[in-house]
Amino acid sequence: MKIEQDSLKPIYVQIAEGIEDDILRDILEEDEQAYSQNQIAKRFGINPATAAKGLTLLVEDGVLYRKRGLGMHVSLGAKSMIQKKRRDRFVEEFISQMIIEARKLGISKEDLKNMIDDYSLLENNAENTIQYNTVYSTENNTEHNAEERG
Amino acid sequence: MSVEKVIECCNLTKKFNMKTALNNLTFSLDENKIIGLIGRNGAGKTTFLKTCAGYIKPSAGSITIWGEKVFNNIDVLSNMIFVDEEIQYDTSSRLKDIIDLGKTYYKSWDNKFALKLARYFNLDLNLKYKKLSRGMKTQFNIIMGLSSRSPLTLLDEPTLGLDAAIRKEFYNILLKDYMENPRTIIISSHLLSEIESLLEEIVLIKEGSLVLHESVETVQEYGIYLNGKKDIILPFIQNKEVLNVEVYGNDAVAAIKNDLNKNETTYLSENSIDISKVPMQDVCIFLTKSKREGGFDEFEA
Numbered sequence: 001m002k003i004e005q006d007s008l009k010p011i012y013v014q015i016a017e018g019i020e021d022d023i024l025r026d027i028l029e030e031d032e033q034a035y036s037q038n039q040i041a042k043r044f045g046i047n048p049a050t051a052a053k054g055l056t057l058l059v060e061d062g063v064l065y066r067k068r069g070l071g072m073h074v075s076l077g078a079k080s081m082i083q084k085k086r087r088d089r090f091v092e093e094f095i096s097q098m099i100i101e102a103r104k105l106g107i108s109k110e111d112l113k114n115m116i117d118d119y120s121l122l123e124n125n126a127e128n129t130i131q132y133n134t135v136y137s138t139e140n141n142t143e144h145n146a147e148e149r150g
Numbered sequence: 151m152s153v154e155k156v157i158e159c160c161n162l163t164k165k166f167n168m169k170t171a172l173n174n175l176t177f178s179l180d181e182n183k184i185i186g187l188i189g190r191n192g193a194g195k196t197t198f199l200k201t202c203a204g205y206i207k208p209s210a211g212s213i214t215i216w217g218e219k220v221f222n223n224i225d226v227l228s229n230m231i232f233v234d235e236e237i238q239y240d241t242s243s244r245l246k247d248i249i250d251l252g253k254t255y256y257k258s259w260d261n262k263f264a265l266k267l268a269r270y271f272n273l274d275l276n277l278k279y280k281k282l283s284r285g286m287k288t289q290f291n292i293i294m295g296l297s298s299r300s301p302l303t304l305l306d307e308p309t310l311g312l313d314a315a316i317r318k319e320f321y322n323i324l325l326k327d328y329m330e331n332p333r334t335i336i337i338s339s340h341l342l343s344e345i346e347s348l349l350e351e352i353v354l355i356k357e358g359s360l361v362l363h364e365s366v367e368t369v370q371e372y373g374i375y376l377n378g379k380k381d382i383i384l385p386f387i388q389n390k391e392v393l394n395v396e397v398y399g400n401d402a403v404a405a406i407k408n409d410l411n412k413n414e415t416t417y418l419s420e421n422s423i424d425i426s427k428v429p430m431q432d433v434c435i436f437l438t439k440s441k442r443e444g445g446f447d448e449f450e451a
Contacts, residue, residue, distance in 0.1 A: 008374075008427045010367050011347065038329050045322055046347040047184055048329055050366070100419045 003044050015040060015054025020063065020082045023074055030079065034064055034072040061085070154181040154216075156302055156334045157202060161211030164197055164358075171197040173358035174211065179336070179351075181301075184328060186349040186366075187338040188434050194358040195338040196234065199304045202336070203232035215302065228257045233295035234306035235288065239279045245290060246275035249297075256298040264297035267323070271316075284311045292320055296327055303335045309344075321348055342431045346370075352430075356438040366430070373428035373436070374408045377401070382421045386414075393428070393436035405436055 001018030003011060019035065022028045028035075035043075040051035055072060058064040063081060067073045075081070102112050157179040164172040171194050179185055189195050200206045201213055204220040204227055212219070215226050239248050245268065252259040268275055271289050282290060288311050295305055309317040325348055328335060339345050342352075352369055354361040362369070373393050376383050380402040387395070391407040405428050410418075418425060428436075 005343075005347070008425075010370055012367060041329060042326060044347070045325060047325075047350045047366070049183070049350040050347070053367070097419075103420075104422055 003046075011044075011046060012050050012053035012057065015044075015051060016057040019054070019058060020086075023063070023078050024082055028074050030074050030076050032074055033070065034074050036071050155179065156181050157213065157215055158217075159211065159213045162201065162208055162213050163210040164194075164201060164206060165209045171358050172201065172208075175355075175358075175360050176211075177353065177360055177363045179334065179353075181334055182332040183350040184335045184337065184348055186342065186345055186352040187336055187355070188342055188352055189338075189355040190438050190440075191340070192357075193355045193438070195355065196306055197358075198355070199232060199234070199306050199336065199338060202302070203227075203230060203304055205232070228255065229300055230302035230304065231256060231295055231298040231300040232304040232306070233291050233308060235291070235310055237291055237294075241280040242278060244276055244278055245273060248279060248290075248294070249275070252294065252297060256300055258299040258301065260297050260299050263299075263327075264293055267293045267296065285313075285316075288312055289316070289320075296324065299327075299331050299333065301333050303333060305335065305337045307338055307340070309339070309341075317344065321345065324348070342434055343429065346430050352434075354434055354437060361437050369430050369433055370427070371408055372430075372433045373405050374410070375426045375428055376404045376406065376418065376423050377426070378418075378421065378423035382418075382423055386418070386423075393433070394439075405432065 001015075001022055003014050003018070005011075007014060009017070019028065023030075034055075037048050037051045037055060040046070040054070041048040044051075055064060059066065059072075061081070062075055063078045064072050065075050099112075107115075155178045159175045159177055162172055162175040163170065173194075175198070187195050187198065197206060201208060202215065202220065204223065207221050214220070215230070218226050220226050249261065249264045249268070252264060253261060265275075268290075271293065273286060273290060273293070279287070279290070288309065292305075292308055295303060295308065309320060312320070321344070324335070337345055337348075346366065349366050351363065351365050353363045354369075376386070378401070380397055380400050383402040383404050384395075384397075387404050387406055391409075393405040393407065395402065395404045408428075410425075415425065
C-alpha cells in the first residue's frame with residue numbers, strides 16, 4: 001500500500017484503494033484483521049480523521065466490517081466484491097484512457113488489438129517458462145529456416 | 151455524540167491604529183482536530199492566534215474559548231498554550247527550571263514527556279535559554295508546546311529555522327502524541343505542503359478576512375490544472391471559475407474549479423489536454439493572490 005501526495009485521487013480514496021489492493025493480493029485475508037485507523041495514520045503520517053474516512057468508505061461498501069472489540073476486519077467475500085467493482089470501472093478507467101492515448105499516437109484499432117494479443121502472450125509465458133521456451137525455439141527455428149532458405 | 155466547539159468568533163475585528171489586522175471574522179472550530187491556519191505574510195495569522203491566547207483584546211466582535219471570554223481569564227489560559235518564536239522566558243533561567251515551571255502554568259503538563267523529548271533532541275537542560283541557538287530555541291519551544299498537552303495548543307510557525315529532517319521528525323511526534331492524547335491543535339505555517347497531511351481542516355485568511363474554512367479533502371479537490379493548447383483551453387475556460395491562467399506561446403496552463411462533467415473531461419482528453427490536481431498549496435496561493443495580477447514581470451513602479 002502506498003500513497004502519492006500529488007495524485008488526482010484524494011488521500012482517503014487512495015487509502016481505501018490501497019487496502020483493496022492488499023486484499024486482492026492476499027496480503028490481507030478475508031475474516032482476518034485489517035489495519036486500524038491509527039496504524040494507517042502512523043504509517044503514512046496522515047491525520048487519523050483522513051485514515052478513518054478511507055476505512056469508512058470500505059465499511060459502507062461492505063468490504064470491511066467492525067468486529068466488536070477486535071477492530072476492523074475483512075468481510076467474507078470481500079475479494080470478489082472488489083473484483084466486481086473494479087471490473088465495472090475497468091472500461092472507463094483503463095480502456096478509454098488507452099484508446100485516447102492510442103489515437104494521439106496514431107495507432108490503428110488493428111494494431112492496438114495485436115499489441116494486446118502480443119502482450120498477453122508474453123504475460124502467459126512469463127508465468128509459464130516452459131511455454132515461453134517453446135515459443136522462443138519455434139521463433140528461432142523460423143528464423144533459422146528463413147536463413148536456410150535465403 | 152455532539153462535537154464541542156473550542157473557539158467561536160463572531161465578527162471578530164482587531165484594529166491597530168488605522169490598520170485592520172482582523173476583519174469581521176465569524177467561524178467556529180471543533181474540539182480535538184488539527185487545524186491549519188494559512189495565509190500570506192501579514193494576513194493576520196499571528197494576530198488571530200494571539201487573540202485566541204488572550205494576548206490581544208478584540209477591537210470589536212467577540213471570541214470565546216470553551217464558551218468563555220478569554221482575555222484575562224486564568225482558568226481558560228491554564229488549558230492552552232501559545233508557542234511562537236517571540237516566546238519570552240526569564241533569560242537567566244536554565245532549561246530544566248523552565249520545564250519545572252510547566253506544571254504550575256499548564257493543567258495537563260507532562261513532565262516525563264518533556265524530559266524525554268529534551269533527551270531525544272539532545273538539548274542540554276543545564277543551558278540557559280538565552281545561550282541557545284535559534285534552531286535550539288525553536289526545538290525547546292516545541293517541546294514546551296507538546297509537553298503542555300494543553301487541550302488548546304496554538305503553534306505559530308513552530309518549525310521556523312529547523313532543518314527538513316527535524317521538521318519531519320517533529321511532525322511525526324506531534325501526530326503520534328495527538329493520537330494518544332487528542333486535543334485541539336492549531337498550526338500556522340507558510341509551508342502548507344509540509345503539514346497538509348497532518349491536518350483535518352484549514353482556515354485560510356487574507357488581509358484579516360476569512361477566505362475559507364473547509365476540510366482538507368475539500369480544499370485538495372478544489373481545483374484542477376488544464377495543460378495543453380491555448381486555442382482549446384482559453385475558449386473552454388470562458389464560463390468557468392478560473393483561479394489562474396498562464397500562457398506560454400501556444401501552450402496554456404489554467405487552474406479552474408474542479409467541476410467538470412464527463413462530457414467536458416472527454417472533450418479535453420480527446421484534445422490532448424492534460425488534467426491534473428491543483429495542490430492545496432497552490433489553491434491557497436491562488437485564493438489569496440494580491441492585486442498585482444501580472445506578477446513582477448509586468449509590474450511598473
